[in-house]
Structure formats: structure tokens, C-alpha cells
Amino acid sequence: MKSREFFNADNAPEDPILQEERERLAGNRITKREKVSEMEARLDRFNFDILEQMFKERLQKTGIPVAEANVLRRDRISNLNHPLVGLGGYNTSTNEILIGFTNFRNYASRNNTDRYFTFAEILIHEENHAVSKTRCWNLKKENNEPLSTQSGYSFNVSAPDESGAYEGVGRVFNLFNEGVTEINALDMTEEYLRRTGDLDKKKFTYLRQVTEHGVYSKAIEIVQAFTKRLAGANGVSKDTAWDTIMRGYFEGEDILREDFKEWFGEILPPGFMDKLMRADDEEMTKLLEELEQTPLKKAA
Ligand SMILES: [Zn+2]
Numbered sequence: 001m002k003s004r005e006f007f008n009a010d011n012a013p014e015d016p017i018l019q020e021e022r023e024r025l026a027g028n029r030i031t032k033r034e035k036v037s038e039m040e041a042r043l044d045r046f047n048f049d050i051l052e053q054m055f056k057e058r059l060q061k062t063g064i065p066v067a068e069a070n071v072l073r074r075d076r077i078s079n080l081n082h083p084l085v086g087l088g089g090y091n092t093s094t095n096e097i098l099i100g101f102t103n104f105r106n107y108a109s110r111n112n113t114d115r116y117f118t119f120a121e122i123l124i125h126e127e128n129h130a131v132s133k134t135r136c137w138n139l140k141k142e143n144n145e146p147l148s149t150q151s152g153y154s155f156n157v158s159a160p161d162e163s164g165a166y167e168g169v170g171r172v173f174n175l176f177n178e179g180v181t182e183i184n185a186l187d188m189t190e191e192y193l194r195r196t197g198d199l200d201k202k203k204f205t206y207l208r209q210v211t212e213h214g215v216y217s218k219a220i221e222i223v224q225a226f227t228k229r230l231a232g233a234n235g236v237s238k239d240t241a242w243d244t245i246m247r248g249y250f251e252g253e254d255i256l257r258e259d260f261k262e263w264f265g266e267i268l269p270p271g272f273m274d275k276l277m278r279a280d281d282e283e284m285t286k287l288l289e290e291l292e293q294t295p296l297k298k299a300a
Contacts, residue, residue: 061243077097116198128181146158229268232296
């Protein structure tokens, strides 16, 4: 199974030439973007072979046959300071990683985190989005049909307004997907630094604390609580439950599928997934409380 799949509006596979062309044009834009010498130096130093090897091992561990891991290299990573990019972003349709390098520098100074470690963590976070399942529908924008993209567990839908411009109309499981991404990125960053011989436990623990209390803190908490519950309900270790979550992330599992919903119904409070789907931080806090108060019915 391919990690990146593209479809027309009618769900038929898109002509692969169109995606090649999209990526080629994006490649031209990438070479023209402003280069920051510090970022270039950090990318020069980054060992993409080690990272790719780590992703392949993880895919294998979750039981996915390893043919490819869409780890993006230097030619698909560029600097773009834009409010939408923040610290970093992955573009599903053009297959590129954007790093808001000025934002990164400010973030590391403000939090007093090690710059090398912080940069690696941000990059590995975005590489996780790149390696997790991508599906795009209707990138050609046929017949005013909505444009949809899937990244890992999250789905985004845009639909044309009266002028024909596409606007976001729905995002589901966005924060859940970010929680999974951040947890995995932190673990992989620690492992990456260990393999490159650069791990400083104290500095890394501090970065972990800052990241876990950052913008995705609630998402991380909910994914951790969810993993614990999954493990408890099935009588397996948290590591095994986590492998299941990672498998779904790499394969693009639809967690609203009927058989899943039925199964979740037994281990989660009523309507939990429906609420989680669109939950913001405030709603996630309520969901966490609900989860703690609902006793777990053990699988027979
Ligand atoms: Zn992300």
C-alpha cells in the first residue's frame, strides 16, 4: 500500500502525472525561497539516513510491510515565515515541509531550550506528518466538488464559496492527530539524538517538558489517556496499545468506521468519539474528566 494516494472527485485514482507535476512545481518554488544560513547549516548537519531507518523500523514494528517511508530530504524543506506555518508545517498536496525559522528562533529563546534539539524535534514532527498516511481528493477542483485531504487520523474539507474560492468547512480529529504526532516526534527525537551520539538527557528532558506543555498539551493528554484505556480494555501493555495507534496513523485508519465505533462504545463514555472529533482544548479538558469518571468495562 502506498503512503500517499490521490483521487479525483469521483474517487477514481488520479493520473499520477498530475501529482508529479504538482511536486515538480513546488520544487521550483522551494529553490526560490529565502535561505537562512543557520537553517541551512542545521539541515546540513541533520542525518536523514538515520531518521529514515528509524521510520522503517517503526513501520515494521506496527506490522506494515516496509516498501517506502516518505521521509523528506533537503530538496523538499524550506523556510517560510507565515502565520499559517507557525513553527512548521507539512503540505499534503505538494509534499513539502515548511519551517518558520524566525518563529523557531523566537520560540527556542523564549523557552530557553537547546536550539539543536528544538530544531530536530520540529523537523521530526513534520516528517511524521509526511510519513503518516496522506490521501487527497479532488485537487483538480472538478465540478465545484469539495476538496478533501486526510493526514494520519485527521480529515480536512474545503468547499467552494460563491466566488468559487475554496474555503475550509470542516476539520475532524485534527488535535487528536497532532497529539499522536507530537508524542511520537518526542520519542523519535530522543532516539535520533541517541543514535547520533548527541543526546544530553538533562537538556532533552527539559525540551520534552516544554513541548508537552506547549500548544498541543491537551491533545497529548487525551491521546495518553486513550492509549491507557485501550491497553486496559484489551489486557495489553501500553506499548502494544501505542503500536496499534501508530499503525492506524501510518495506514490512515478511519476511526469513525462502524465496527470501531461499536468497539469504542464498550471502552469509552457514550458519544466520546463524536465529541472528540471536533473538540478544542476546552472540550478536551471536559472529555478527559469524563474519561476518568467512567469505569472501564473489561473485555470478557
Ligand atoms: Zn503537526
